[in-house]
Amino acid sequence: MSEQHSLFRALPSMNAVLEALIGPADGPPDKKGRGRGTLLCAALPRPLVRESVEDFLQQCRAAIAAGAVRDKEELALPVLLPRITAYVEEACRPHFRRVINATGVVIHTNLGRSPLAPEAIEAVTEAAGAYSNLEFNLATGARGSRYSHVENLIRRLTGAEAALAVNNNAAAVLLTLDSLCKGREVVVSRGELVEIGGSFRIPEVMEKSGCILKEVGATNRTHLKDYAAAIREGTAALMKVHSSNFRIIGFTSVPAREELSALAKRHTLPLIEDLGSGALIDFAAAGLHALAAEPAAAQVLAAGVDVVTFSGDKVLGGPQAGIIAGKAEYIERIKRNPLNRALRIDKLTLAALEATLRLYCDPALALRRIPALRMISEGAESIRPRARKLAALLKKTLAPFDCSLTLRPGASRTGGGAFPELDLPTWLVCLALRGQSPDSLRSALLRSTPPVVARIEDNELCFDPRTLDSSEYPLLAKALEQALHA
Ligand SMILES: *Cc1c(COP(=O)(O)O)cnc(C)c1O
Numbered sequence: 001m002s003e004q005h006s007l008f009r010a011l012p013s014m015n016a017v018l019e020a021l022i023g024p025a026d027g028p029p030d031k032k033g034r035g036r037g038t039l040l041c042a043a044l045p046r047p048l049v050r051e052s053v054e055d056f057l058q059q060c061r062a063a064i065a066a067g068a069v070r071d072k073e074e075l076a077l078p079v080l081l082p083r084i085t086a087y088v089e090e091a092c093r094p095h096f097r098r099v100i101n102a103t104g105v106v107i108h109t110n111l112g113r114s115p116l117a118p119e120a121i122e123a124v125t126e127a128a129g130a131y132s133n134l135e136f137n138l139a140t141g142a143r144g145s146r147y148s149h150v151e152n153l154i155r156r157l158t159g160a161e162a163a164l165a166v167n168n169n170a171a172a173v174l175l176t177l178d179s180l181c182k183g184r185e186v187v188v189s190r191g192e193l194v195e196i197g198g199s200f201r202i203p204e205v206m207e208k209s210g211c212i213l214k215e216v217g218a219t220n221r222t223h224l225k226d227y228a229a230a231i232r233e234g235t236a237a238l239m240k241v242h243s244s245n246f247r248i249i250g251f252t253s254v255p256a257r258e259e260l261s262a263l264a265k266r267h268t269l270p271l272i273e274d275l276g277s278g279a280l281i282d283f284a285a286a287g288l289h290a291l292a293a294e295p296a297a298a299q300v301l302a303a304g305v306d307v308v309t310f311s312g313d314k315v316l317g318g319p320q321a322g323i324i325a326g327k328a329e330y331i332e333r334i335k336r337n338p339l340n341r342a343l344r345i346d347k348l349t350l351a352a353l354e355a356t357l358r359l360y361c362d363p364a365l366a367l368r369r370i371p372a373l374r375m376i377s378e379g380a381e382s383i384r385p386r387a388r389k390l391a392a393l394l395k396k397t398l399a400p401f402d403c404s405l406t407l408r409p410g411a412s413r414t415g416g417g418a419f420p421e422l423d424l425p426t427w428l429v430c431l432a433l434r435g436q437s438p439d440s441l442r443s444a445l446l447r448s449t450p451p452v453v454a455r456i457e458d459n460e461l462c463f464d465p466r467t468l469d470s471s472e473y474p475l476l477a478k479a480l481e482q483a484l485h486a
Helices: 003-010 014-022 046-065 077-092 118-128 148-158 169-181 202-208 224-230 257-266 297-302 328-336 347-360 363-369 371-377 380-398 438-446 470-485
Strands: 105-107 162-166 185-189 212-216 235-241 271-276 307-311 322-326 403-415 424-433 455-457 460-463
Touching: 003 046, 014 046, 014 077, 046 077, 105 371, 118 347, 148 162, 148 297, 148 322, 148 347, 162 169, 162 328, 162 347, 169 185, 169 202, 169 235, 169 271, 169 307, 169 322, 169 328, 185 224, 202 212, 212 224, 224 257, 235 257, 257 271, 271 297, 297 307, 297 322, 307 328, 322 328, 347 363, 363 371, 380 403, 380 424, 380 470, 424 438, 438 455, 438 460, 438 470
Parallel strands: 105 403, 185 212, 185 235, 235 271, 271 307
Antiparallel strands: 162 322, 307 322, 403 424, 424 460, 455 460
C-alpha cells in the first residue's frame, strides 16, 4: 500500500464526522427536536452540515494528493474536529446577519437604516408568532381594515385628515401619483428631480406612475411664476420633492409652501410633497436647533400641502414603510387604488410602526426610546465619555500590538438623505497599527463575528460611538481581536 493511499484511508468517514458533530442520524432528538450533538452545528439543518463536511473532506483529499500531508496523525478525527467545526459553522451561518455600525452614519441605508425601539421589537415578536386582528374588527366580529391600526396615530401626529401606510416611501410616491395624476401633468421644479442613491431617481418613479413630468424653473432657482405659467388644462398637481442627499447652495430660491398652496388652490389642484425622511418632531421646539432644517410633517401640512409622503425608517426611526397623509378626499382615492394591494404594508411592519408612532405621542419619550432619534440628537459632550469607555476596553485587546489609540473630535452624519450638510459633532476612537495601512484591518473587521464596519480618516481606522450602543463595545473588542489575529 502506497504511503499516499494509507493517508487517504486515514481520513475520517463522513459518518464518523457527522456523528461527532451532530450525533447519529437515528439518535434520539434533543428537546428542540434536533440531533444530539454538543456543538453549535447540532442546531443546523443536517443536509447543510453534510455538504460542508463533504467540502472540507474534499479539501483534505486535495491536500493529500498535493503531498501537503505527511503524517496520519494530522488526519485523526480528534485533531481535525476543531477545524471541521469552525469550517462548518462558517459555511452554514446565515447570509443575512447583524453587523456593528461604527461609521457614525445613523441612518445607514446599506446597513439597514434605523434599528427599532424596544417597544417596536416586542410588538413585532408578538405579531410574528401568533394570529392577530390584522384585518379583523374585534368590535363587530366582521372583516376589518389593516389601515385602521395606524391611521389615527398618524392623524394625531401630523394633523392630517386621513392617512395610510404602505411598503416604503417609493411606493407611497408611486401610489399617490398613480391615484391622483395618472395620464396628466405634474408640475415639479427642475432642482428637485434628484437621484437619491442606489440608482433610485425620483423622476423615474414619478414617470412609472403614468404621470407626465412638467419640469419648471432652473436647477438653482424656481419662482412661483414658473409654476403658474406651467398650469394648463391637463395639469393634475403641483409637487415638491425633498432634494435628499443633494443640496444646491449659493444663488438659490424656491417659493414657500404657503405660496405654492395658494396657487394650487386657485386652480383646484392638489399640492403634493415627497418629504423623504419625514420628521414627526418639531426639532426646533424640542430645543434641537441644529436639526430644525428638517420640517416635521405636521408643519408641512399646516403650510398648506395637501398630501405628504415620507419613509418610516429614516429620521422617523421605525420599520421600512411609506406614510401618506393629507386631505381626506385625496387619501380616500389613494386607498381605493387597486395598486395599493401590491404595495401594502405587512403585519410585522405594521406592528413595529404602531409601536413606534405611539412613542411619538410624547416627543420626549420618542427622543429617549427610538434609537435613530437618540443617536441623531446626542451631543458631543455625552459621546466623549462613551468614547473613553470604548477606548479603555480596546486598549486591553490592543496591549500586545504596536499601535496608537487616540480620541479626537470628529463629525458624524445623519444619513438617509436628511440634513445632508449637517456635521454632528462627535468624538472618534482612532486606531493606527505601526507599519500597517488601516485598509487591511478594516477589511479583516468585515470578516469578524460580528462584522464591524468602521471608517478610515487621516490614515487611521476610526470608531464613532454615536452609532454604537454600549452593549456593543465588548462585541467590537472581540471582533477587533479576531481581526488582529486573522
Ligand atoms: C429616501 C427617499 C425616498 C425613498 O424612500 P424609501 O422609503 O427608501 O422607499 C423617496 N424620496 C426621497 C426624497 C427620499 O429621500
